[in-house]
Amino acid sequence: MSAYLILIIVIGALLVVAGGAFLLAPRARRRPRAAKPGAARTGATQTTEAPPGEAQRAGAGGGGGAATTVPGAPPVEGMPPAVVLEKPPPSAGRMVRLRARLARSQSGFGSVLLGLLARDTLDDAVWEQIEDTLIAADMGITPTRQIVDELRTKVKVLGTRGPHEVRELLKAELLGQIGADGDRALRIAHSGDRPAVVLMVGVNGTGKTTTCGKLARSMVGDGRTVLLGAADTFRAAAVDQLQTWGARVGARVVRSEREGADPASVAFQAVRDGIADGVDVVIIDTAGRLHTKTGLMDELGKVKRVIEKQLPVDEVLLVLDATTGQNGLRQARVFAEVVDVTGIVLTKLDGTAKGGIIIAVQRELGVPVKLVGLGEGPDDLAPFEPETFVDAVLSG
Ligand code: GDP
Numbered sequence: 001m002s003a004y005l006i007l008i009i010v011i012g013a014l015l016v017v018a019g020g021a022f023l024l025a026p027r028a029r030r031r032p033r034a035a036k037p038g039a040a041r042t043g044a045t046q047t048t049e050a051p052p053g054e055a056q057r058a059g060a061g062g063g064g065g066a067a068t069t070v071p072g073a074p075p076v077e078g079m080p081p082a083v084v085l086e087k088p089p090p091s092a093g094r095m096v097r098l099r100a101r102l103a104r105s106q107s108g109f110g111s112v113l114l115g116l117l118a119r120d121t122l123d124d125a126v127w128e129q130i131e132d133t134l135i136a137a138d139m140g141i142t143p144t145r146q147i148v149d150e151l152r153t154k155v156k157v158l159g160t161r162g163p164h165e166v167r168e169l170l171k172a173e174l175l176g177q178i179g180a181d182g183d184r185a186l187r188i189a190h191s192g193d194r195p196a197v198v199l200m201v202g203v204n205g206t207g208k209t210t211t212c213g214k215l216a217r218s219m220v221g222d223g224r225t226v227l228l229g230a231a232d233t234f235r236a237a238a239v240d241q242l243q244t245w246g247a248r249v250g251a252r253v254v255r256s257e258r259e260g261a262d263p264a265s266v267a268f269q270a271v272r273d274g275i276a277d278g279v280d281v282v283i284i285d286t287a288g289r290l291h292t293k294t295g296l297m298d299e300l301g302k303v304k305r306v307i308e309k310q311l312p313v314d315e316v317l318l319v320l321d322a323t324t325g326q327n328g329l330r331q332a333r334v335f336a337e338v339v340d341v342t343g344i345v346l347t348k349l350d351g352t353a354k355g356g357i358i359i360a361v362q363r364e365l366g367v368p369v370k371l372v373g374l375g376e377g378p379d380d381l382a383p384f385e386p387e388t389f390v391d392a393v394l395s396g
Contacts, residue, residue, distance in 0.1 A: 085250045086378075088221035094382035095389070098350075098374040102392035106355045109137040110170075110393035117166045122155060138325050139177075139356030140363060147173045171390050177359045178386040184370045185383075187314040187342065188219070188281050195227070195274040196281045197311050199267075201300060201339060202319030203331050204288040207347035207373055209238045211319050212285045213245025214381035215371070219281055220249040221379075227277060229270025229284035230255040231263040231303060242285055248378070252277065263287055263299065264306040271310045282311075290334065297338045304339060317370065319345045320361060323352040329364055336365050347373030350380070355393060358384075 095102075112133050116126055127148060134144040150173055158165060188196040198215070202208040209232065216226045228246045230239040230253055239255050246253040254270040267284050274282035286303055290296060307313055318341045320328045335341060344361055349372045358369050369384045 083247065086217075086248050088217040088249060089379055090221045090223075091218045091383055092222075094218075094379070095372070095374075095385045098380060098382055099388055099392050101350045101374050101380075102355075102389065103395045105350050105353055106389075106393045107395050108353045109133055109356075110395065113170055114163070114166060114394065117151070117155070117170060118161065118163060122152075127152065134356060136354075137356035138354035138360055140360035143177050143356075143359050143363065147177060150176075167394055171394060174359075174390045174393065175386055178390070179362065179368065180386045182368045184343075184368045186370060188224070190280065190314070193278065194311055195271075195279050196314045197271060197274075197307060198281060198283045198315040198317060199304065199307070199313050199339075200283065200285050200317050200319060200345075201335055201341070202288050202345075203290050204235070206288065206319045206321040206324075206328075206331075208232075208288055208319040209241050209285055210245075210376075211317075211345050211347060211371070211373060211381060212242060212283050214373070214378060216245060216251045216283055217249050217378055218381055219283075220251065224280040225277075226251040227270060227274040227279045227282045228253045229267050229274075229282060231266040231270070232285045232287045233259065233261045233263050233266060234287045234289060235259075238285065245378075252279075264302045267303045268306045268310070271307050275310065290331065293334055293338065296334070300339050315342050316340055317343050317345050318365075319347060320357075322346045322349045322354065322357050322373075325354060325357065328357065329360060332361055332364050341365055341367055343367055343370035345369075345371040345373065345381075346384075350374045355389065358389070 113130060116130050116133070119126055130151070131144055131148050134147060135141065139147070151169060154169055155161060158169070161169075186198070188198065190196040200208055200212050200215075212228060216228055219226050226246075226249075228242050228251050230242045232238040232242075233256055236259050243253045243255065245251075252273070254266060254273050256266050263286060267286075270284055271282055284303070284307070286300060289299075304313055304316075316339050318332060318335050320332060322328070324331075332341075332344070344365065344367060346358060346361070346369050349355060362369060372382055372384045372389075374380045374382060
């Protein structure tokens with residue numbers, strides 16, 4: 001009997017201890033786990049929500065830019081940390097701002113040309129040196145010959161040549177070759193309430209994904225809303241890279257969690273979500289695997305066809321690395337055969353003195369250079385302005 005009594009007392013004591021421990025346990029340990037941010041919304045394709053910026057976007061009429069956190073508000077337990085959105089500068093005036101970088105890389109061949117043209121006597125040997133300098137700047141043989149022929153005639157007519165005249169002569173020739181009055185504006189001023197669609201194509205390593213991110217930023221800086229489609233599904237790093245770019249400026253990124261997923265289905269989903277979200281522009285990054293022309297053609301052709309089931313593609317921007325010279329021109333030729341390129345983005349112009357590639361590639365494709373990359377910084381992408389470029393070339 002006394003054994004039973006002892007057992008009852010022990011069980012009672014254990015229950016009291018266990019109950020006290022339960023009551024004293026930290027509250028947080030009993031709370032349900034917070035939902036993971038960016039959870040899947042669709043089946044095959046996962047879409048990642050923009051950081052909590054949608055409310056701000058709706059309120060600001062698509063401005064995109066100001067921070068979405070409420071100043072001074074305490075962090076809410078269980079919520080993902082608030083993201084402070086960046087406010088990129090507008091696209092206007094960027095090339096002038098980056099002019100020094102351009103002058104540093106390009107003025108070498110400009111000053112050589114100015115020096116040669118300023119010589120007292122311009123004999124055949126000097127003209128040959130002028131020709132060599134232009135060719136060395138990747139200008140291409142035909143434009144070089146045209147420039148030299150024009151200059152020879154004008155110099156003869158002019159008679160005397162001071163530094164100012166020489167500079168003006170050369171400026172006119174270079175601008176004539178680049179095309180000063182062509183329309184270089186991106187076709188993103190959409191009609192009605194549909195988003196404009198921009199397809200980015202180019203070989204891996206040219207800076208295509210970076211350019212998608214920079215372009216999204218610059219559009220946000222101009223007050224547009226953007227959705228990014230990560231259709232370069234063969235490189236997980238490219239998808240993550242795009243995600244980071246988007247998150248910084250509140251642009252939603254549509255991606256697939258599966259490496260090697262069908263790029264066309266991601267592109268389709270991106271356009272569908274872009275329409276549903278009512279964004280201004282959908283930018284789609286594509287895979288740049290130049291395996292075979294047929295493979296590339298199949299892949300890009302399918303992506304474009306699938307997008308066009310919903311909306312027309314307004315811009316096909318070919319991203320080319322300015323430092324690759326003739327190789328870049330070869331890539332341009334292949335891509336132009338596969339898709340209707342409507343504009344060229346020339347990246348890494350800060351890293352080469354061969355700015356003549358602008359003239360060569362425009363001639364090759366018959367489409368204008370619309371944007372230039374002038375560095376690795378997030379805002380180092382500028383709408384191409386021929387006059388600013390030529391001034392930088394001749395600034396030496
Ligand atoms: P992708 O493979 O074509 O998507 O190339 P990425 O976007 O990953 O870029 C490749 C590298 O080029 C990265 O290190 C970029 O920072 C760099 N890059 C891109 N654009 C520019 C540019 O205009 N100037 C410089 N200097 N580097 C650039």
